[in-house]
Amino acid sequence: MSQPAVIHLEKMSKTFESGFFFKRRNVAVREVTLSIAPGRTLAVVGESGCGKTTLARMAAGLLKPDSGLVTFAGRPLPTWDDRSLRQRLQMVFQDADGSLNPNFKARDLLLEPLRLHGLLQGDAEAQLERLLSMVGLVPDLLDRYPHEMSGGQRQRIGIARAMSLAPDLVIADEPVSSLDRSIQAQILSLLRSFQERDNVAYMYISHDLESVRAIAHDVAVMLGGVFVETGPADAIFTNPMHPYTRLLFEDAIESCDARAVSDYDMEWCQASEDGCAFAPLCPHAVAACSSSLPLLIEPTPGRYVRCALAADTNEIAA
Amino acid sequence: MKDRWKSPGMLLGMVLCAILVFFAVFAPQVAPHDPDRQHLAHRLEGPSAEFPLGADKLGRCVASRIIYGLRPSLGLAVTITALAGFIGTSLGIFAAYFKALDALLMRITDCFFAFPGIVMALIAISILGPGETSLMIALALPGWPKYARVARSKALSIRECGYVEASRAIGAGPFYILRHCILPGVLPSVVTISTLGIGGKIIHIAGLGFLGLGVQPPVPEWGTMLIKGLPVIEVAPHVSLSAMAAISLSVLAFTMLGEGLRDVLDPRSNLSDWRKLQFAS
Numbered sequence: 320m321s322q323p324a325v326i327h328l329e330k331m332s333k334t335f336e337s338g339f340f341f342k343r344r345n346v347a348v349r350e351v352t353l354s355i356a357p358g359r360t361l362a363v364v365g366e367s368g369c370g371k372t373t374l375a376r377m378a379a380g381l382l383k384p385d386s387g388l389v390t391f392a393g394r395p396l397p398t399w400d401d402r403s404l405r406q407r408l409q410m411v412f413q414d415a416d417g418s419l420n421p422n423f424k425a426r427d428l429l430l431e432p433l434r435l436h437g438l439l440q441g442d443a444e445a446q447l448e449r450l451l452s453m454v455g456l457v458p459d460l461l462d463r464y465p466h467e468m469s470g471g472q473r474q475r476i477g478i479a480r481a482m483s484l485a486p487d488l489v490i491a492d493e494p495v496s497s498l499d500r501s502i503q504a505q506i507l508s509l510l511r512s513f514q515e516r517d518n519v520a521y522m523y524i525s526h527d528l529e530s531v532r533a534i535a536h537d538v539a540v541m542l543g544g545v546f547v548e549t550g551p552a553d554a555i556f557t558n559p560m561h562p563y564t565r566l567l568f569e570d571a572i573e574s575c576d577a578r579a580v581s582d583y584d585m586e587w588c589q590a591s592e593d594g595c596a597f598a599p600l601c602p603h604a605v606a607a608c609s610s611s612l613p614l615l616i617e618p619t620p621g622r623y624v625r626c627a628l629a630a631d632t633n634e635i636a637a
Numbered sequence: 638m639k640d641r642w643k644s645p646g647m648l649l650g651m652v653l654c655a656i657l658v659f660f661a662v663f664a665p666q667v668a669p670h671d672p673d674r675q676h677l678a679h680r681l682e683g684p685s686a687e688f689p690l691g692a693d694k695l696g697r698c699v700a701s702r703i704i705y706g707l708r709p710s711l712g713l714a715v716t717i718t719a720l721a722g723f724i725g726t727s728l729g730i731f732a733a734y735f736k737a738l739d740a741l742l743m744r745i746t747d748c749f750f751a752f753p754g755i756v757m758a759l760i761a762i763s764i765l766g767p768g769e770t771s772l773m774i775a776l777a778l779p780g781w782p783k784y785a786r787v788a789r790s791k792a793l794s795i796r797e798c799g800y801v802e803a804s805r806a807i808g809a810g811p812f813y814i815l816r817h818c819i820l821p822g823v824l825p826s827v828v829t830i831s832t833l834g835i836g837g838k839i840i841h842i843a844g845l846g847f848l849g850l851g852v853q854p855p856v857p858e859w860g861t862m863l864i865k866g867l868p869v870i871e872v873a874p875h876v877s878l879s880a881m882a883a884i885s886l887s888v889l890a891f892t893m894l895g896e897g898l899r900d901v902l903d904p905r906s907n908l909s910d911w912r913k914l915q916f917a918s
Contacts, residue, residue: 418800
């Protein structure tokens with residue numbers, strides 16, 4: 320990476336505890352390290368419950384990590400004042416319905432970020448027109464409430480809100496997973512066009528491999544709160560090394576959906592306290608896999624795999 | 638949504654409340670007599686064309702006094718409810734949004750809850766002395782915790798909604814979020830319980846008037862009229878009966894309006910299910 324990273328996460332961990340008398344610990348994210356360079360897209364792939372959203376919320380500074388540090392644009396996140404940080408780091412949410420204030424009309428939703436940051440200069444109508452055309456919406460929509468719009472329209476509003484402040488990084492948490500295939504493609508190309516124009520970086524969280532293939536430069540596969548494999552998207556898609564990634568992609572050929580892999584996800588998360596979360600299902604697992612977390616190894620430059628057997632199993636597969 | 642407005646109870650409540658407010662505002666125009674004017678020749682006289690609800694011990698027109706009595710009752714009840722609602726709602730949403738304040742604010746609320754409302758009002762009045770201001774303080778003091786509880790529980794659920802986090806993510810401060818995200822969701826319930834609360838406050842005001850601790854004579858007030866009518870109830874029952882009817886009618890009006898509002902604004906409230914169960918059994 321030639322340019323300095325726009326965001327760097329160093330050994331982020333988060334454990335949730337629940338229950339009053341009997342504490343139940345749920346390790347959501349374990350020692351995750353990642354970097355995203357300007358204008359690049361890192362896709363974090365994994366099934367529900369693997370810690371993707373927790374990671375995204377920590378990266379955005381909406382959730383305090385138990386340990387680890389986020390560095391945004393060269394400065395640690397805690398030293399940023401909220402106002403200037405929120406201007407440069409934006410989020411797009413999965414559930415555009417729930418993430419738009421139901422008490423506001425589209426007009427106010429679109430102008431809200433600019434108003435909050437005191438950037439609304441001159442003619443509000445002109446700004447609205449610019450924002451609408453930016454995301455391909457028609458002005459008829461302006462006087463509607465979120466529940467009166469379609470899912471695609473809501474997500475476009477969500478994207479317009481995020482992009483209106485010209486951020487450096489947008490964390491998109493499953494932005495297209497509740498939409499139709501055809502709308503998904505439109506939203507993804509919209510996101511790509513912003514990247515080409517403004518050199519914005521994306522952290523794209525998804526379980527949908529097809530959309531990841533369409534937008535990501537780099538991919539990180541997440542399982543049980545850890546990254547099991549990271550690397551350039553092309554390399555990972557053509558030659559997945561971790562047994563879990565391979566299973567994910569094989570199944571995904573039919574279903575295009577990482578969620579279809581298994582129903583074991585909850586047990587995986589709970590079982591991941593010590594060993595590799597995939598050990599119970601892995602065809603190549605040995606005893607050591609379930610007792611200690613495998614180290615991250617670098618079989619080829621730029622690719623990291625958290626599996627002791629990755630190199631060998633890779634040969635088996637080949 | 639539309640047909641919910643057609644519930645007969647709410648319509649009746651709305652009409653009654655509108656009439657009450659109209660009479661309170663235009664009391665000088667609609668009252669047949671000056672409420673303080675003593676027609677000594679007509680003392681304790683029963684209802685007649687000149688005195689629709691008769692006259693009291695001092696020969697004052699009961700109808701006029703009932704109509705003028707609307708002013709302190711309604712005015713104070715609305716003011717007290719607004720005061721209690723404002724304090725309670727603010728504290729409730731603060732407690733829900735700022736987790737650090739939650740325990741402290743809610744324990745204070747519990748303290749106020751633990752105290753019987755009318756006892757607290759009596760203590761407050763005996764400290765402050767009777768009068769309209771002390772009446773307001775005395776009734777708002779035990780009134781606000783209910784609003785704090787309701788506002789907090791509503792705000793707690795709204796706070797977990799996606800759009801609250803989304804607003805934080807675009808850089809909204811806590812007060813902006815409280816004002817634009819949380820308050821709009823809390824208001825329907827607060828409006829509902831305050832409408833129901835106005836009815837309760839009317840009873841309390843009359844009750845304190847009955848004990849001689851409320852609005853002081855010669856201002857016409859229903860509770861005072863009720864107790865003044867009691868000694869003469871055998872010869873002139875119309876005096877206390879009119880006051881009783883006025884109190885019941887106005888409480889009924891606000892309760893019906895409040896229940897109707899609840900069905901419209903809070904359709905999933907289980908209170909209405911509870912009521913249905915009661916009817917069924």
